[in-house]
Amino acid sequence: MSNLAAEPEFEQAVHEISSTIEPFLAAHPEYRKAFEVVQIPERIIQFRVTWERDDGSVAVNRAFRVQFNSALGPYKGGLRLHPTVNLSVLKFLGFEQIFKNALTGLSMGGGKGGSDFDPKGKSDNEIRRFCYAFMLELSRHIGADTDIPAGDIGTGGREIGFMFGAYKKYQNEFAGILTGKGDDWGGSFIRPEATGYGLVYYVTEMLRDLDNTDWVGKRVLISGSGNVAQFAALKVIELGGHVLSFSDSTGALIATDGVGFTPADIAAIADVKLRRQALTAFQHDGRFEWHEGQRPWTLFESADVALPSATQNEVSEDEAKALVAAGVRYVAEGSNMGCTQEAIDVFEATRKQCTSEGETAGVTWYAPGKAANCGGVAVSGLEMGQNSQRLKWSHQEVDAKLKDIMITCYTNCRETGKTYVRDSAIPSLVSGANIAGFVKVAKAMLDQGDWWISGK
Structure with a gap:
């Protein structure tokens, strides 16, 4: 070890x-x-x-x-x-x-x-x-x-x-040995968008299950300002939500008007990031507030959804408590391991307080990155399939397949959580994701002789 x-x-x-x-x-x-x-x-x-x-x-x-x-x-x-x-x-x-x-x-x-x-x-x-x-x-x-x-x-x-x-x-070969390739030489449509879009598709199912609601009017906090953050924000706006923040390693940019960022703002931020510049280079004529060296999580008194989409450990225990205090109902990671273990414990503690169906007040439902942000690698897998067949699916075909994958992933996490973790009326998506993923891999390893059960 x-x-x-x-x-x-x-x-x-x-x-x-x-x-x-x-x-x-x-x-x-x-x-x-x-x-x-x-x-x-x-x-x-x-x-x-x-x-x-x-x-x-x-x-x-x-x-x-x-x-x-x-x-x-x-x-x-x-x-x-x-x-x-x-x-x-x-x-x-x-x-x-x-x-x-x-x-x-x-x-x-x-x-x-x-x-x-x-x-x-x-x-x-x-x-x-x-x-x-x-x-x-x-x-x-x-x-x-x-x-x-x-x-x-x-x-x-x-x-x-x-x-x-x-x-x-x-x-000396043209082979599908990388994904994320250009559209004209083996790449797949919506690969850049896939992680952000998939994140929103996953949370859409959470919204429906917990509160029988959708994105319309939801106040959404997003960290990061790269591909994941940009395309998650665009999809949230398309579905009727309000994106109130972006960030990078230098600080956080937040909207205080309740309306938030527009697609044009996001296009301008994308241009800044394409030129490898800090978020401070985004010109907004004073429409947004800049908070040097901070992340968005403690800067709002009220919000509905938080989507950490920057890097690992970007939500601390204190920031998790601030999100709960602000009434955030849904936290889903667009980044890998975006929340510290202490932050996850804060969110899971609110879930465990729900002892009967329908009584969800005060719950902040958490989804881990390995489930919520798997849309990116899912479309990479679809790119591999297209390369193997020497064909290219349309934008609509890939998007439909991505949505189906994210819905299936969510259902798997929810049902596995229900089966193995009975500590609340609301299933643990983090336990469900980890158990479902582990069991699938472990069974394949057992079949292939990577480990074995003594006496069998």
């Missing part, structure tokens, strides 16, 4: 799963061995990347690919380019990816990779040189039936294009 004390993000991810699947393990103790096995990656690839800066000097970065679990299909998961990338972060993301991919219902294993390279402040030529150097090593370890990486933080369409071009030159 790994020394988890040196891997805090991975330790948190393991604890979050282990603490919520205990009702299943208590009923089926033989599966404890499966959980022990699944925590260890099948393979970790670590390598250096040397590349040339524009001034001719040599730069070097660390890079990784964690091929965590292939029980359900080839490894699938993004490549993150960010200074904070280390093995703990990638193991946490890869571990989450195993169960997230299982919840999509598609044939995908779990993996994650990336480098501590920072694209910010780099020229296009420097990014191209890095991507070619990065793929020179990574290309030996991936393939359309082995490991299919995707984009992630710092890895957008430009970087995917460079990496795909590098792979094609090194391996």
